[in-house]
Amino acid sequence: MKEFTASVVKEFRHIFRDRRTILIAMVMPVVQIILFGFAVSTEVNDVRVAVCGDLADPAVRNLVDRIDNNRYLSVSGSLSSPSEITGVFRRNVADAAVCFGRNFGENLAPSGRAQVRIIGDGSDPNTAQMITGYLKGVIQSEQTEAEVAFAGEGERKASMAPVVQLMYNPAMKSSYNFVPGVMGLILMLICTMMTSVSIVREKETGTLELLLVSPVKPLWIILSKMIPYLVLSAVNFATILLLSHYVMEVPINGSLLLLCFAALVFVVTSLALGLLISVISPNQRTALLICGMGLTMPTMIFSGIIFPCESMPEVLQWFSDIIPAKWFIIIVKKIMIQGTGLVSAAKEMTILAVMAAFLLAVSIKSFRTRLQ
Amino acid sequence: MDRNAVEIRNLTKKFGDFTAVDNISFNVRKGEIFGFLGANGAGKTTAMRILCGLSLPTAGEGTVAGYDINTQQEKIKRHIGYMSQKFSLYPDLTVRENIRLFGGIYGLRDRQIREKTDALLGMLEMQSEKDRFAGSLPLGWKQKLAFSIAMIHDPEIIFLDEPTGGVDPETRRRFWEMIYDASEKGTTVFVTTHYMDEAEYCDRVSVMVDGRIAALDSPERLKSEYGADNMDEVFRIIVR
Numbered sequence: 001m002k003e004f005t006a007s008v009v010k011e012f013r014h015i016f017r018d019r020r021t022i023l024i025a026m027v028m029p030v031v032q033i034i035l036f037g038f039a040v041s042t043e044v045n046d047v048r049v050a051v052c053g054d055l056a057d058p059a060v061r062n063l064v065d066r067i068d069n070n071r072y073l074s075v076s077g078s079l080s081s082p083s084e085i086t087g088v089f090r091r092n093v094a095d096a097a098v099c100f101g102r103n104f105g106e107n108l109a110p111s112g113r114a115q116v117r118i119i120g121d122g123s124d125p126n127t128a129q130m131i132t133g134y135l136k137g138v139i140q141s142e143q144t145e146a147e148v149a150f151a152g153e154g155e156r157k158a159s160m161a162p163v164v165q166l167m168y169n170p171a172m173k174s175s176y177n178f179v180p181g182v183m184g185l186i187l188m189l190i191c192t193m194m195t196s197v198s199i200v201r202e203k204e205t206g207t208l209e210l211l212l213v214s215p216v217k218p219l220w221i222i223l224s225k226m227i228p229y230l231v232l233s234a235v236n237f238a239t240i241l242l243l244s245h246y247v248m249e250v251p252i253n254g255s256l257l258l259l260c261f262a263a264l265v266f267v268v269t270s271l272a273l274g275l276l277i278s279v280i281s282p283n284q285r286t287a288l289l290i291c292g293m294g295l296t297m298p299t300m301i302f303s304g305i306i307f308p309c310e311s312m313p314e315v316l317q318w319f320s321d322i323i324p325a326k327w328f329i330i331i332v333k334k335i336m337i338q339g340t341g342l343v344s345a346a347k348e349m350t351i352l353a354v355m356a357a358f359l360l361a362v363s364i365k366s367f368r369t370r371l372q
Numbered sequence: 373m374d375r376n377a378v379e380i381r382n383l384t385k386k387f388g389d390f391t392a393v394d395n396i397s398f399n400v401r402k403g404e405i406f407g408f409l410g411a412n413g414a415g416k417t418t419a420m421r422i423l424c425g426l427s428l429p430t431a432g433e434g435t436v437a438g439y440d441i442n443t444q445q446e447k448i449k450r451h452i453g454y455m456s457q458k459f460s461l462y463p464d465l466t467v468r469e470n471i472r473l474f475g476g477i478y479g480l481r482d483r484q485i486r487e488k489t490d491a492l493l494g495m496l497e498m499q500s501e502k503d504r505f506a507g508s509l510p511l512g513w514k515q516k517l518a519f520s521i522a523m524i525h526d527p528e529i530i531f532l533d534e535p536t537g538g539v540d541p542e543t544r545r546r547f548w549e550m551i552y553d554a555s556e557k558g559t560t561v562f563v564t565t566h567y568m569d570e571a572e573y574c575d576r577v578s579v580m581v582d583g584r585i586a587a588l589d590s591p592e593r594l595k596s597e598y599g600a601d602n603m604d605e606v607f608r609i610i611v612r
Contacts, residue, residue, distance in 0.1 A: 006476020010465065017464045206458035213424050213454040214477045215446060 003216045007224035014198065015228050025194070029186045029236045033243045036178040047131050048076035050088050053100025059108050060100045063116075066142055067098065073138070082117075089121045096120050096131050098139070179244040180332035181305030184325035186240060187263065188270045188299060190233045193291040195274030198225055200287045203278070218368060226271045233267050253339025259332065262345070265352050266328040272359035273324075279366045299325045327352045375438060377402045377529050377560035378423060383432035383441075385418050392418040394583035395432070400529075405551065405561040407571045410580030411611055416564050417533070419580070423562070424531055425449045437528040450478070453527035455535055460518040463507025467498060470506050471521060478525035492520050512543040519550055523559070530554065532563040536570065548573050568604035577603070579610045586610050 016022055049067055053060050055078055068075040076094045079085065088094040101107065101115030108114035118135050120128035199222075202208035211221050237260075244250040252259070273295070281287035300306060302320035309320045320326050327348045334345045342349065378400035385393040393415045400406045410416045421427040423436050425445035434441045437451040461470045468489060475485035493499045496516055506514065515535065522530060532551070536544045548570065555561050563574065571577050571591060578588040587594060587610050591603055600606045 002479055002481075003477045006473055009476075010462070010469075010473045013465055013469060014462075205463075206456055207460070207462060209426075209456055210454065210460055211477070212426055213449060213452075214474070215449045215479065216477045217446075 003214075004220050004224055007211070007216060007221060008227050011198070011224055011228045015232070021194070025190055025232055025236070026239075028189075029182070029240050030243065032182050032186065033179070033240060033248070036175070036182055045072055047073050047096060047134075048094045049073055049135070050077055050079050050085065050094035050097040051075055051100070052079040052082055052085070052097060053104060054102070057100070057103075057105040059105035059114070063098075063100070063139060063142055067135070067138060070138055072134070082119075085119055089123075096128075096135060098135065175244065175248040175250050176333075176337050178305065179240070179248060179250045180329045180336065181303065183237065183240050183263075183332055184266070184303060184329045185296070185299060185305070186236050187233050187267055187328075188273075188325055189291075189296065190236055191229050191267050191270035192274040192277065192295060193288065194232075195226060195229050195271055196277040196281065196287045196291060197284055198229075199275065199278035200281050200284050204283055219364065222275060222364065222367060226275075229271065229274075230267060233263075233270075237263050250336060251339075252336050254335035254341065258342055258345075259335045262328065262331045262335065262349065262352070265349070265356050266324060269324045269328075269352060269356040269359055272356065272363045275363040275367060276359065279363065299323055302326065303329050305329065324352060324355050327355070375402070375435075376400060377404075378406075378434070378436050378562065380423075380434035380441075381432055383419065383422065383434060384430050385415075385422060385427070386430045391583055393422070393429075396580075396583075396585050397432075398578055398585060398588055400560060400562060401575075402528075402560055403555060403558050404575040405555050405563065405573065407574030407577035408562060408564045408580070409571060409577055409607060410564075414580040415583040416580055420531060420533060420562075420564065423448075424452060424454055450525075451528050453522040453525070453530040454533070455518050455522040455530070456533045460522065461506040461514060463505060466503050466505055467493070467509070467517060468502045470517070471524065474521045474524055480525060488524055492524070496520060511539055512546070515539065515543070515547055516550060519547070523554060527559065529560040529562055532561065534564055534566060536565065536567065544570070568602065568607055571603040571607070579607060581611055 015025075051060075051064050051067070055061060055064065064075055067073050077088070079088065079097070082097075082099050085094075085097045085099075088097065097119040099117040099119065101117075104114045104116070116139060118132050118139070120132040122128050199208070202211070212218060241252070241259075245252055274291075277287055277290050281290060298319075302309065302312075302316065302323050303326040304320070309317055309326065312320065331345045331348045331352065334340045334348070338344075376399040378398075380399070381397050383393055383396050384391065396419065408416055408420065418427070422429050422441060423434075425436070425441070425448040428445075429441065436448045439447040439451065441448065462473070465473065471489045471492060472485055475488055480488065489502075493502055496513070498513065498517070501509065501513075506517065509517065519532075519535065522532075536547055539547070544567070551561055551563070551573075563570075565571065574591065576588065576590050577594065578585050580586065587597075587606075589597070591606075594600075594606045595602070598606045598609045600609060
């Protein structure tokens with residue numbers, strides 16, 4: 001045990017001596033969360049809507065109020081004619097415009113049909129689509145309510161319009177998607193990359209030989225290398241969780257304990273991967289390359305952080321199944337946002353646990369045979 | 373205690389079709405300085421790894437410090453010291469932290485480590501350098517420190533794998549004084565080297581060629597046997 005503590009202390013010293021590494025490890029999660037949160041955002045938030053139409057009309061007034069009262073929308077001004085829309089988009093004073101047809105109220109009352117146009121700024125197609133979709137929802141819900149009110153009057157047929165409502169994330173907040181993604185990415189980077197590099201570094205300098213020739217068992221040497229990164233990733237996990245909850249306002253609807261457990265399983269998977277990479281890499285550069293090209297990039301692309309796995313060709317979907325981060329991210333989404341328990345995340349949890357056990361067994365075995 | 377420090381019988385190590393160590397047998401007497409010579413790729417390193425308990429032989433048997441090389445690797449590791457040709461300290465740890473670390477992994481108690489640290493720093497006259505990073509020390513000091521640290525648990529045998537690579541003759545001479553000191557105190561020294569003048573300092577030397585031991589005797593006898601003036605000539609005649 002004494003031998004083990006001595007090597008763990010040593011590993012911690014290595015990490016804290018290397019100011020640059022520790023800085024990267026501690027600051028990277030914060031920067032990534034903030035970057036993704038504020039710079040890379042396709043969500044509906046503080047959308048400025050310009051309205052065009054007869055504001056004296058009570059039906060129009062009603063809809064405009066509804067838009068203005070919405071949490072994510074605000075009416076930025078009224079236009080006297082639709083031709084002014086181009087101007088407000090160019091001057092960037094509105095993100096979308098709503099144009100009400102002539103005699104909107106009069107047409108609506110007898111037939112339930114009246115013309116309204118929603119115009120989005122297509123120069124940013126993703127955001128425009130998100131905003132127009134959301135606006136449509138807001139206006140249609142008004143329409144449905146109007147129809148319900150009319151329904152009692154007989155003869156008039158209510159026209160059916162589907163109302164799209166997104167559960168768990170009505171405003172399509174992108175933070176709901178990227179927080180689990182960044183969590184997966186950071187934990188994997190810290191655990192896999194840093195562990196593999198730290199083992200390979202000792203291989204390069206020859207000091208690994210010194211440890212191996214000492215009475216400390218190889219398994220303990222490996223474990224003593226993993227523990228500091230386990231601690232480091234726990235700190236990172238807490239940082240991301242706090243930031244995303246209090247700054248990004250991502251809810252934690254499910255059990256925090258379960259979330260931590262899932263993270264632990266994922267961290268073990270990543271550590272085992274790191275060990276495996278350290279066995280096959282002759283030097284630090286190779287280890288970094290394998291981690292970067294072979295792990296980080298596929299994780300970014302195939303774990304569903306950026307592209308939804310469901311819309312990939314089938315072959316790529318199979319490939320995405322072998323990426324541990326994908327399963328972890330699904331679990332995090334289920335627990336944090338849907339608030340489900342262990343039962344509904346059981347499948348993903350099992351897959352992740354099996355991956356962890358398999359990788360750990362393989363990596364320890366190959367580490368041992370490498371020594372012979 | 374009249375047993376040999378190292379006894380090796382018919383040791384063979386194969387990697388696939390390649391035979392790195394081919395049926396070698398030799399003894400190292402207690403307290404002697406045993407030079408283990410050979411060209412690169414002659415099988416020195418492989419043989420030494422087996423003796424250090426890092427690798428298992430394909431065939432053959434033997435003991436190191438009285439423990440079986442096939443079955444008691446953990447015990448062997450506890451009773452030997454090892455210093456490699458590469459720098460054997462952690463450059464990003466201070467002198468004192470390096471001593472602590474190796475004291476720790478060789479299972480010394482805290483009090484023993486403290487005593488050893490003081491004694492060692494005193495002996496090397498490095499008291500004022502104890503909080504310096506090992507990486508910033510001059511090469512000569514690093515080697516002395518590495519040697520002392522390899523001896524921290526008072527091993528019966530110390531394995532030195534080309535310990536003096538890349539240092540000037542004066543530093544090498546002082547390093548050999550430390551080796552003699554250790555030998556006088558009863559530690560068996562097993563050393564590989566490229567420098568033939570160093571071979572002269574050994575009590576006995578063995579020369580490996582293509583996985584076999586081509587010659588094994590004291591430097592004087594080898595020189596007279598091969599009719600050479602120095603070990604360099606001896607080595608060249610054997611290897612040729």
